[in-house]
Amino acid sequence: MLNRKLRMGMIGGGKDAFIGAIHRFAANMDGLIELSCGALSINPQIAVESGKMLFLPEDRTYLNYEEMITKEAALPADKRIDFVTIVTPNFAHFAPAMMALDHGFNVVIEKPITFTLDEAKQLQQKLAETGLLLCLTHTYSGYPMVKQAKQMVKEGVLGKIRKVWVEYPQGWLSKLSEREGNAQAAWRTDPKRSGKSGCMGDIGTHAAHLAEYITGLKITQLCADLNVMVEGRMLDDDGNVLLKFENGAAGVLMASQVAAGEENALKIRVYGEKGGLEWAQHEPNTLLAKWLDQPTQILRAGGNYGDRLSSFATKNCRTPGGHPEGYLEAFANIYQNFAATLSAKIGGGEPTAENLDFPGVEDGIRGMAFIDNVVASAQSDVKWTAHVV
Numbered sequence: 001m002l003n004r005k006l007r008m009g010m011i012g013g014g015k016d017a018f019i020g021a022i023h024r025f026a027a028n029m030d031g032l033i034e035l036s037c038g039a040l041s042i043n044p045q046i047a048v049e050s051g052k053m054l055f056l057p058e059d060r061t062y063l064n065y066e067e068m069i070t071k072e073a074a075l076p077a078d079k080r081i082d083f084v085t086i087v088t089p090n091f092a093h094f095a096p097a098m099m100a101l102d103h104g105f106n107v108v109i110e111k112p113i114t115f116t117l118d119e120a121k122q123l124q125q126k127l128a129e130t131g132l133l134l135c136l137t138h139t140y141s142g143y144p145m146v147k148q149a150k151q152m153v154k155e156g157v158l159g160k161i162r163k164v165w166v167e168y169p170q171g172w173l174s175k176l177s178e179r180e181g182n183a184q185a186a187w188r189t190d191p192k193r194s195g196k197s198g199c200m201g202d203i204g205t206h207a208a209h210l211a212e213y214i215t216g217l218k219i220t221q222l223c224a225d226l227n228v229m230v231e232g233r234m235l236d237d238d239g240n241v242l243l244k245f246e247n248g249a250a251g252v253l254m255a256s257q258v259a260a261g262e263e264n265a266l267k268i269r270v271y272g273e274k275g276g277l278e279w280a281q282h283e284p285n286t287l288l289a290k291w292l293d294q295p296t297q298i299l300r301a302g303g304n305y306g307d308r309l310s311s312f313a314t315k316n317c318r319t320p321g322g323h324p325e326g327y328l329e330a331f332a333n334i335y336q337n338f339a340a341t342l343s344a345k346i347g348g349g350e351p352t353a354e355n356l357d358f359p360g361v362e363d364g365i366r367g368m369a370f371i372d373n374v375v376a377s378a379q380s381d382v383k384w385t386a387h388v389v
Contacts, residue, residue, distance in 0.1 A: 002343040007036040009072060009081040009105075011065045011096050012088035014041035014050035018184060019110060020087045023137070024054075026331035027085070032339040036060060036081050039068040065096040073103040083108060083133075083342065089187045090195050094119040097134075101126045106133040106342055108335070112205055112371065113364025115195055120368045124361045133345065135338040136359040136367075138209045140266060142330035144301040144313040145287040147357065149214045149270065149277045151310035152289070158272030161215050164243065164251035166207045166268040169259035173199075173237050176230050189235050197371045198235030200226065203266075204255035204374065205367040208241075209359070210268055211253065212366065214277075217245040219370070219387045224377035229258045241374055244384070284326055301325060315354040334358050365389060 008027060013020015020040070027033040037060035040050040044063050051061030062068035072080045083106035086096050094114045097107050101123070113136055114120045127134055140146060153161065177185035187193040188202055195201050212218060221244035226236040237258050243251030259265075266281040275291040289297040299308070302321025306314045316333040318325055340355040369389040377385035 002347040005032060005034045006083065006339055006342060007081040008033050008108075009036060009068055009084050010038040010040060011068065011084060011086045012040065012092070013038070013085075014043075014046045015053055016041070016043075016046055016183070017087065022328070022331060023085055023087050023108075023110075023335075025328055027335045027339075029328070029332035030336045030339070032336065032343070037062065037068060037072060039063065039065045066099065069096070069099050069103050069105065072105070081105060082346065086110060089193045090201070091115045091193045094123070097123055098126060101130055101132055101134075104130070104132070108135045108137065108338060109364075111136055111138055111209075111359075111364065112195070112201060112367050113361065114368060117365065117368040117372050120361070120365045124365060127361055133338070133342055134361045134364075135334065136361070136364045137331065137334050138206065138213075138359040138363060138367075139327065139331050139334065140206055140210050140281065141213045141359055142316065142333035143279075143281075143284050144309070144316045144325070144333075145279055145284060145299065146210070146214065147316055148287055148299060148301075148309055148313035149268075149279055150216070151312050152277065153215055153270065153272070157274070158270070158276065159274040161217060161245070161247060161249045161270060161272045163271040163276075164211050164215060164245070164249060164268070166211045166251070166266075167254040168203045168207045168256075168264075168266045169254070169262040170203065170257045170264060171260045171262040173230065173233075173257035174260040176232050179232070189233055189237075191234055194235060195371065196235075196375050197226070198233070199237050199255050199257045200224075200239050200241075200374050201235075201371045203257065204239060204241070204253065205370055206266065207253050207255055207268075208370045209363060209367060210266070211243070211251060211270075213359075213363075214268065214270055215245065215249070217247055217249060218366070219243050219251070220246050221384045222370075222373055222377055222387055223384050224374040226374065226378035236378075239374070239378070241377075281327075284330070285324060312354050312357060 039062040041047040084100040223242040227238040238256040241253040278288040285301040341351040344351040
């Protein structure tokens with residue numbers, strides 16, 4: 001294994017950004033990664049000020065990603081970064097990711113992976129050519145009890161999966177916030193920066209990924225209804241999707257950003273022949289297992305529950321039972337597994353199956369295909385749309 005921290009460079013995520021700080025916190029939680037440089041804003045003043053706030057050297061605080069990638073690639077091997085983290089809006093993912101890969105840098109990237117499905121496929125091809133790693137931060141797959149659910153399904157304890165309900169209601173876009181100075185709302189509702197879908201592209205992709213991640217099944221068909229509920233908005237802020245999975249299972253996916261009063265109420269229920277599982281992000285340490293022939297079980301996350309949880313769950317538990325773990329810890333689990341895999345690769349070792357359990361380019365491609373197909377279905381008079389990847 002590698003006997004040093006991994007060196008990270010960040011693109012985007014300056015002092016005026018929300019998600020950049022989350023990435024830095026998550027990357028730092030396990031002491032495996034250090035922030036070595038950054039091109040933190042397209043605004044030169046904010047870029048410089050952000051670099052100072054993070055105590056980056058002046059000569060490694062860059063004003064654009066092209067400069068950062070070019071100059072870092074020219075540094076000696078013991079100084080240059082090992083990977084780039086891209087935390088810009090959707091439209092600004094592809095170019096820096098491709099340039100980073102072209103210069104030999106591994107990549108961590110916010111979802112959705114790119115602006116278009118074609119761009120995602122180009123990244124996949126580049127990864128195949130270079131042999132480099134890409135991690136996509138689908139945060140919710142980092143929760144221990146989500147991983148426990150996945151393993152229980154994989155082990156067949158539910159029998160054949162028949163039904164999946166997944167919902168992600170938010171209420172933060174119940175007003176026309178993009179016209180009221182809300183920067184997060186402004187870019188997420190702008191087709192030029194967010195893409196062809198708003199709500200479904202932003203949070204519907206999380207719900208779809210969670211459904212496929214836990215069940216191990218791919219969506220094969222869908223029937224979508226997209227809505228713009230707030231007058232004057234340019235992209236969908238609400239939607240419902242009927243799903244068909246490759247084994248014949250049926251699903252329902254709901255995502256809305258106009259569910260007034262809701263925060264981030266992501267919830268999934270998976271039912272098989274013998275029983276079902278239920279997990280909600282508002283109570284992430286709990287997984288309910290419901291059975292035909294016995295009472296419901298309450299499974300709880302915790303580092304001292306190794307006798308009843310899978311190794312994939314306990315590997316990502318950080319505290320003893322009863323101590324709450326949440327969004328930041330789940331985010332950190334994504335980084336921890338990526339870092340352990342990359343360290344093993346650089347150091348000539350073999351990563352464990354548990355460490356390899358982080359989202360990658362395939363998840364990104366399926367996410368972009370989901371957006372395309374949901375929009376196509378919503379615009380079509382045909383009931384079912386093939387989920388083409």
